[in-house]
Amino acid sequence: MKKKWKWAFILLLAINAAAIAIAAILLFAPADSNAPTQKDIKEGKAVALNVGAKKEALNQLIDHYLKEEANADQYNYKVYLDDKVYFTGAIRAFGKDINAKITFSPVVKKDGNLRLIVEDLSIGQLDVPVSFVLNYISTSYTLPEFVHIDERNHSIDVDLSEIQLKNNYRAKAVKFDLKNDEIRFDLFVPLN
16 A cells, blocks of 8 residues: 555646656747737637746746856855745946845736836945836847836836747736745647
8 A cells, every 4th residue: 555655646746747857848938930920819719828837946947047158156146936036146346246135025917927126226335216227238248138227116027928938839918926846837839
């Protein structure tokens, strides 16, 4: 009896690991130019699959993407999810590195993209306007094309619709509740 439970647990663990790996590959792989549009979905040429994730898995994906694609190690910064979205790093000013931390509150927009609203900002002991820091990040760091900084509104938009996914897939956020570790996306898969 004990062996059956052991093998059932190992099988369940393997299925969960495979599901997370598949979701990761689908979300961050490059795509062709004819990904499904809203019209394709309405006409039945694409289907929506609901994909769930936990903060821990997304933190691994974010870390991998920043290291491999955005040269985060070169610029000495990190983005991670906890109860909020955090950006930490060092900003080079006056020949010295100054510790920086920005706390964001994520909001799912009606179009399925994410808006990160600045809640807290610290740059060493300096009292610096949020718009100045966001402008500095925008001009000093290499950000992915799907990240848009809005200095006036103290926010950063992550346009999931601009992310190039493999096999012409598209994604949009459905829920991004970090406090309850409930993160869901719709993954749109073409039928042709």
